[in-house]
Amino acid sequence: MSDLRLLENKVIVITGASSGIGAAAARLFAAEGAAVVVTARRQGHLDALAEEIRRRGGQATAVVADVALSADMARVVARAVEEYGRLDGALNNAGWATAGTRVHETDDAVFDRVLDVNLRGVWNCLKHQLPAMLAAGRGGSIVNTASVAGVLATGATASYVAAKHAVIGLTKAAADEYAADGIRVNSLVVGSTRTELMTDIISHTPSLEEAFTGRSLQKRMADPDEVAQAAAWLCSDRSSFVTGTALPVDGGWTAA
Template structure:
């Protein structure tokens, strides 16, 4: 199950996971984009189902989990990647509605996903793996809008708490601490403020912005048996910006 699957990191993950043999359930709000992606995956002999919905709506998340169980019989892995942010504004000038939306998508969205994914995995009795997309903003103040920094810190907290609660039952839960990545969200920010690109590049030791598939590869490893002893982790995929 992949949320935020209609574009960017989520879409890259869907293509990668399917190419590596996973059956994927695609969740996002843009149903037309999900169907195009699902058809693309099927054309490459992959298996994909669409479960359009909003991660902030519990019933939509429950429906997506049920879709996985109905279509494929089980839920072994989940990539909770959906997120939302906006250009930086000083805290005192940030509208409360913006705070609410950022917290709703980034924190409540992950909470809703865990709330329904974990019971499905527990009922199977064979463990499972979950990856939540956080950010370098979940480690330190990056210059992003303050509610986004708070939300991504919260995603890491949820990840660690859940990893501690479910580790003895074989469910691994990790967070990706993602740096600047060429998603639609970032490209929109760059169009609005071209200096955003320069700042993002200068923060990294590799002096470049990530491609979505580079983040997807890290998620694929964490969800695989190759990462069998990794849980509760804050795994950086940031071109080294958290190292300096």
């Protein structure tokens, strides 16, 4: 086994990096040797995260952007190439969810926002990340954050379940299309995780906490760092024969 850190000399974009899994991944990836380009909509959170990483000796660049806007994702990728010369990987992690409303109770605006962030957001990321990787000619690894809602009905709204199912399908299609170019594309089937978004959802529907933890074989939620560890492995060369997969990081939820 090499003595190099897991992500030594990799340039990786992380979306949804202002908190939760994205922020945990940024800290971990940088500690493992990657130069990270962190993006989200909240300037203050991103700047603080990038400064924290740099204080610890890592490399980090913060770019405020909205994954739902294609031009924003083009700008993020361009900044990564400008700052570090290329793009080697990405964790497309930005997401937004609601719970507690049935199909007929869900506003069209909520449906549109859920699909824009969770599905179009991943599409926008791939549209701009893949050309940068092709141009570099070094292959690459992209990880899309899906969910147990991508394979099961979970109690989240149907629009979120639909979006995450689509993310897994999009991941498989992209893996097939770009394998010959040395680019791997995988997704994470993430179980309940104690993120800022999860805390907000539970605050509005307290019964969901027991429902979500009860579905895990481990009877608990994940810490964001536990999900980040799986993402780091998939972004690294140590997962070189893994592509097109939907990797469960769910405490056994989908096994049950």
